[in-house]
Amino acid sequence: MLDPWGSSNPVEDEDYERIKREFGIEDINESLRQKLLKNRFFRRKIIFGHRDLGLVFKAIEDNQPWAVMSGIKPSGPYHLGTSTTALEIVEFQKMGGKVYYGVADIESWEDNGIPYDEAEPNAIDNVADILAFGLDPSPDKTYIWRQSKEPIVKDICFKVSRLVTQNMLNAIYGEKTFGLYLAALIQVGDIVLPQVREGPQPTVVPVGIDQDPHIRLTRDLTRRYYKKFFLPGATYHYLLAGIDGSDKMAKRNPNSSFTFNETLDSIEKKVKGALTGGRKNKKEQQELGGEPQKCMIYKILMYHFEENDDVLADEFERCVKGDLLCGEHKAQCVEKVLKFIKNHQEKKEKLIDKARELLKID
Numbered sequence: 001m002l003d004p005w006g007s008s009n010p011v012e013d014e015d016y017e018r019i020k021r022e023f024g025i026e027d028i029n030e031s032l033r034q035k036l037l038k039n040r041f042f043r044r045k046i047i048f049g050h051r052d053l054g055l056v057f058k059a060i061e062d063n064q065p066w067a068v069m070s071g072i073k074p075s076g077p078y079h080l081g082t083s084t085t086a087l088e089i090v091e092f093q094k095m096g097g098k099v100y101y102g103v104a105d106i107e108s109w110e111d112n113g114i115p116y117d118e119a120e121p122n123a124i125d126n127v128a129d130i131l132a133f134g135l136d137p138s139p140d141k142t143y144i145w146r147q148s149k150e151p152i153v154k155d156i157c158f159k160v161s162r163l164v165t166q167n168m169l170n171a172i173y174g175e176k177t178f179g180l181y182l183a184a185l186i187q188v189g190d191i192v193l194p195q196v197r198e199g200p201q202p203t204v205v206p207v208g209i210d211q212d213p214h215i216r217l218t219r220d221l222t223r224r225y226y227k228k229f230f231l232p233g234a235t236y237h238y239l240l241a242g243i244d245g246s247d248k249m250a251k252r253n254p255n256s257s258f259t260f261n262e263t264l265d266s267i268e269k270k271v272k273g274a275l276t277g278g279r280k281n282k283k284e285q286q287e288l289g290g291e292p293q294k295c296m297i298y299k300i301l302m303y304h305f306e307e308n309d310d311v312l313a314d315e316f317e318r319c320v321k322g323d324l325l326c327g328e329h330k331a332q333c334v335e336k337v338l339k340f341i342k343n344h345q346e347k348k349e350k351l352i353d354k355a356r357e358l359l360k361i362d
């Protein structure tokens with residue numbers, strides 16, 4: 001069972017095909033991908049599946065409004081995992097979607113016991129991060145809210161709840177606290193909010209595959225309660241494993257990821273300690289070549305820190321042929337990561353006031 005709160009069962013590489021089949025997630029086929037080449041997450045095949053993305057294309061072709069919705073649980077700083085979704089949102093905004101970004105402070109209370117007021121500094125920090133990634137915050141292009149302060153999402157939660165039984169929630173999520181079930185229903189509100197505010201329109205929610213239970217619940221309830229609305233669609237990306245080789249990025253294992261607030265020294269140490277797809281020694285690597293598809297250095301460059309596709313393709317090829325060695329490649333990766341983070345932290349500092357304003361926090 002997929003666990004969107006991540007306390008159990010990391011998704012293994014071999015699980016993706018089964019999950020897609022079991023829950024009816026469609027592949028990004030080649031003709032769809034060709035239409036999306038401007039978006040690097042499709043181009044690089046990091047996004048592998050979708051629901052109802054065709055509706056967004058139709059809206060683009062017909063010059064109709066469409067929405068991209070996502071959110072962040074303000075329980076800590078952005079890390080490599082959360083920033084993947086944020087970067088995807090920025091790419092969708094460039095394609096013409098209006099961004100709806102929900103700060104899930106009700107969820108951070110239910111899941112992590114963080115009171116709303118204590119979540120505020122994280123919320124400001126998280127919103128400053130997405131602004132530094134290039135989100136255009138103008139009101140016709142972006143709407144940002146906090147769950148605890150947004151009556152629409154609470155209303156939707158109450159309205160749809162009369163269609164929800166405990167058996168349904170158990171079947172989707174397994175046995176959880178009532179608070180987490182409530183947080184899931186509030187999230188239904190987050191996803192439906194664009195259509196409640198601005199009328200029926202296609203909505204895409206970029207997620208990691210572990211969040212699919214929320215998408216299924218929302219689609220089911222939209223179908224039954226909001227009969228005139230479009231069923232919210234989604235795109236699915238491969239989850240990044242821990243950079244140290246652990247199954248997943250987890251806060252309890254600080255070496256599995258780094259945050260965008262960390263000191264450059266600490267980030268450097270972690271990148272240097274990342275799991276590679278290299279062989280036992282230099283001789284073997286030159287003879288057999290490395291395995292970039294298993295390598296966290298290659299993956300973090302592909303997801304975040306290398307803009308240029310040709311550079312990535314060249315590195316992949318040289319690794320496989322044994323012409324690129326891990327020490328050299330790691331040093332290059334460290335340089336790129338630190339340059340990006342330094343620049344990001346500088347940009348972000350100047351965006352804190354804007355983040356406060358968008359969140360309506362004094």
Ligand code: SF4
Binds near residue numbers: 290296319324330
């Ligand atoms: S050469 Fe680079 S891509 Fe290849 S395994 Fe080593 S670090 Fe990874």
